[in-house]
Amino acid sequence: MSVIVDRIAAVVGAAGLVTEAAGMEPYAIDWRKRYAGRPLAVVRPASVREVAGVIKICAETRTAVVPQGGNTGLQGGGITDASGTQILLSTTRMNRVRAIDPVNNTITVEAGCVLAEVQRAAEAAGRLFPLSLGAEGSANIGGNLSTNAGGTGVLRYGNTRDLALGLEVVLADGEVWDGLRGLRKDNTGYDLKHLFIGAEGTLGVITAAVMKLYPMPAARLTGIAAVGSPEDAIRLLEIAQRQSGDALTGFEMFSDFCLSLVVKHFPATRTPLRVRHPQYVLIEISDARSEESARSEIESVLAEAMEAGIVLDAVVAQNLAQVETMWALRENITEAQRHEGQNVKHDVSVPISRIAEFIAATDAEIRRAHPDVRMVTFGHLGDGNLHYNVAGPQEVPPDVFMREAAGLTRIVHDSVARFNGSISAEHGLGQAKREEIRRYKPALELELMRRVKAALDPLGIMNPGKVI
Ligand code: FAD
Ligand code: 2HG
Ligand code: ZN
Secondary structure, three states, rough: OOHHHHHHHHHHHHEEEEEEEEHHHHHHHHHOOEEEOOOOEEOOOOHHHHHHHHHHHHHHOOEEEEEEOOOOOOOOOOOOOOOOOOOOEOOOOOOOOOEOOOOOOOOOOOOOOHHHHHHHHHHHHOOOOOOOOOOOOOOOOOHHHHHHHOOOOOHHHHHHHEEEEEEEEEEEOOOEEEOOOOOOOOOOOOHHHHHHHHOOOOOEEEEEEEOEEEEOOOOOEEEEEEOOOOHHHHHHHHHHHHHHHHHHHEEEEEEHHHHHHHHHHHOOOOOOOOOOEEEEEEEEEEOOOOOOHHHHHHHHHHHHHHHHHOOEEEOOOHHHHHHHHHHHHHHHHHHHHHHHHHHHHEEEEEEEEHHHHHHHHHHHHHHHHHOOOOOEEEEEEEEEEOEEEEEEOOOOOOOHHHHHHHHHHHHHHHHHOOOOOEEOOOOOOOOOOHHHHHOOOHHHHHHHHHHHHHHOOOOOEOOOOOOO
């Protein structure tokens, strides 16, 4: 072992250190298997004091640190380079719920808490923690904060940033910032937590957070509506928002090709409607009164949209099991794509009013250049966020198709720019989009980011090579 690793071992003990290649492998490769790193060691501190001790050693020795939570990130942000010199700092042993205050509607959790466990802890206290995403069984709250994850509840509850009230962070010199305040109002200068949220580990290590809770709705009910086009999906959104207001907690669109992929790779899946249609919308209503009330709300939205010829067919869940089955159709798309083979992912947002136009214009451009590709378009339509993914033609091996990736991405991202959109709506930049963002972000914004980085991490040891 190197001298640095020896010194770190003295801080975290044997339980907090992995150095042999087989043990490090799950931490070294990302979920999509696009990035393979080679860490000097995987370090798993069990407390904020241990994290601070590790970072101090790294600062003294100018050793790079790559924080990692559940390793479900899609941009390679939590993966080291292949130099064998970087420390991978996994927060997974820091997984305690420190406090729940149901009256203040807050939960204080350590960074390594798995998102689904935070949801369960809130539920046990009769509260809702509304952050929800397909990877919630593995993703950690520290990772969610660091990527400012979105997910399926943004429409009503906002992104992870909007759910955070306070943070505890180990800074790049090993000092601990205790900002664990549970206040909804605090105008005492710069709101420092927002620097670390969405920073993807480039400014410090988040070790704990105070997160907002909400009253648990009496019922959550879903329906799936078939529509002929993204235009009609947007018209349905307008009806749902007008009729249901804040009770509308989910509005997701997926194309029939997405559904085909889920049916193919999850053979137990049943299609929700007897006849296939071009697009589907999953609507979720959360009602403070009762399931009956949720049902009448969702039925009323669908009835108006059917009468207007917008919805072609629809089904409403009859029970909780069916609600979960409907969500699984939507949330299994990413996993189904992984089974189908590599594809080119784009996580984009454009103004909701222009989303249909964006899809039509970009599809047309892609088809001109690559006539046989298969579009895997789905996403959080209520947020203007599309997962505009492109899979190769059936007969072309995915690794051969991936040679077209850069050209395809150029078409998509240039189109996003023309629509005043963002090339990373919710997944972050990581290493995947670090260069790409230079083409699209104004030079002054990049410069301000560099100044923030230099101020908070002057030695450049925090997750180098990511974001900027
Ligand atoms: P990791 O992958 O471990 O790390 C992500 C980034 O955060 C890295 O840059 C890492 O260095 C940094 N980091 C992690 N922990 C810390 C910390 N404590 N302090 C400082 N930096 C840290 N994302 C969405 O936004 N919406 C979705 O709907 C969604 N669905 C998904 C579905 C699937 C099936 C999968 C595989 C991923 C999905 N994602 C989604 C992406 C991913 O789950 C999220 O980005 C998630 O927030 C990452 O959490 P993690 O703990 O796995 O982070
Ligand atoms: C989702 O919304 C995730 O399911 C993953 O953000 C998106 O697979 C993707 O591109
Ligand atoms: Zn998403």
